[in-house]
Amino acid sequence: MHGSQSQALTGDRRWLKRFSRPSPGGVQLLCFHSGGASAGMFRHWATLAAPGIDVVAVQLPGRADRFGESPYRRMGPLIDDFITAVEPLLAQPFALYGTSMGARVAWAFAHELRERALPQPRALYVAASAAPCLDDGNWTWEGRDDGLEGYVREMGGTPAEVLAEPQLLAVLLATLDADLTVLSTHGFQPAAPLDLPIHAFAGSDDPESPPERMMGWKAETTAGFDLTSVPGGHFFDREGDSLVIETIGADLGLGREKP
Numbered sequence: 001m002h003g004s005q006s007q008a009l010t011g012d013r014r015w016l017k018r019f020s021r022p023s024p025g026g027v028q029l030l031c032f033h034s035g036g037a038s039a040g041m042f043r044h045w046a047t048l049a050a051p052g053i054d055v056v057a058v059q060l061p062g063r064a065d066r067f068g069e070s071p072y073r074r075m076g077p078l079i080d081d082f083i084t085a086v087e088p089l090l091a092q093p094f095a096l097y098g099t100s101m102g103a104r105v106a107w108a109f110a111h112e113l114r115e116r117a118l119p120q121p122r123a124l125y126v127a128a129s130a131a132p133c134l135d136d137g138n139w140t141w142e143g144r145d146d147g148l149e150g151y152v153r154e155m156g157g158t159p160a161e162v163l164a165e166p167q168l169l170a171v172l173l174a175t176l177d178a179d180l181t182v183l184s185t186h187g188f189q190p191a192a193p194l195d196l197p198i199h200a201f202a203g204s205d206d207p208e209s210p211p212e213r214m215m216g217w218k219a220e221t222t223a224g225f226d227l228t229s230v231p232g233g234h235f236f237d238r239e240g241d242s243l244v245i246e247t248i249g250a251d252l253g254l255g256r257e258k259p
Contacts, residue, residue, distance in 0.1 A: 012085035014065075015058060016056050016058060017039040017040075017042075017058075018054070018055075019043050019045070023051060023052050023053075026051075026254070027093045027095055028056050028092055028093065028094040029049070029053050029054065029056065029095050029096075029097055029248065030056050030058060030094055030095070030096050030097070031055060031056065031057045032097065032098035032099070032101075032102030032103070032105045033060070033099070034099050034128070034235070035101035035176050035179035036173075036176030038059060038064040041057075044241070045241065045245055048242050048245045048246075050245075052249075053245070058105075060072065060179075062178060073182060073185070074181075074186075075104075075105070075108050075182050079108050080112075082109065083109070083113070083118070087118065090113075090118060093122060094121050095124070096110060096121045096123070096124045097125040097127070097248065098125070098126055098127070099127040099129070100128040100129050101179050101182070101183055102129075103126035103128065104129055104132065104182075105182075106124060106125075106126065107132060107194075107220065108186065108188060111188070111190055121196060122252060123196060124194065124196055124199075125199050125200075125201070125244075125248055126198065126217060127201040127202070127236070128201070128234050128235070128236075129214075130209045130214065131213065131216025132188070134213060139183070148173050148180075149173060152172070154207065155234045156233050156235055157234065158172065193220050193221050194221045194222070197223045197224040198221040198225050198226075199225070199247070199248070200215070200226070200228070201214070201229075201244050202227060202229055203230050203234055203236065204231055205233045206232075211227060211229050226251075228243070230244065
């Protein structure tokens with residue numbers, strides 16, 4: 001396969017990481033990673049996803065194989081550049097999943113697609129991020145006595161070897177600082193909610209985005225809304241990820257029926 005057809009199937013390889021072969025007639029699930037993380041957090045999803053779900057992980061600049069690029073600090077340029085990179089991919093059916101910071105990026109991306117009259121996702125799936133309508137300018141990572149490092153330790157999910165190595169931790173904190181600045185400076189207030197289904201996933205013990213704050217996503221759509229509580233905290237373990245991807249598959253009609 002050559003030329004534009006190949007590009008349409010893969011998108012920009014800097015931005016998009018595929019961990020399995022595309023399924024003919026499948027639905028692409030564009031997955032947006034959390035702040036400070038990378039597309040690699042979705043590598044194992046390819047083994048968990050139902051047949052017909054193509055897991056396509058988004059790789060933002062400033063990490064992993066894009067470490068040499070400056071991370072974004074504003075949402076507008078991020079979304080503009082991402083749409084340029086992935087627009088050829090949107091001719092195929094797709095849905096969006098984002099966790100933590102990635103939930104907000106996916107949400108902003110969906111709004112911009114609507115503004116530009118581009119193809120719309122089948123659904124938006126969000127995890128570990130309180131609804132945008134609840135934003136009040138107070139961010140849990142700001143003004144802490146223990147700084148951003150304390151926030152990272154409280155949220156969990158960071159490998160112990162990174163926390164124990166000052167140089168690795170410094171790199172993580174620099175990238176995370178940029179990612180969190182994207183969130184805190186966004187301030188987007190849409191003229192109207194999205195008109196596509198939203199399904200939220202909330203860690204039952206998440207100190208930042210518990211189920212009651214994830215319920216706020218219901219106000220972000222005029223279509224259907226569901227909330228699934230996942231055992232654990234801000235970052236889901238493998239069992240939690242399995243629950244999420246199985247639920248997404250059932251929602252899209254590609255997995256086994258939910259009990």
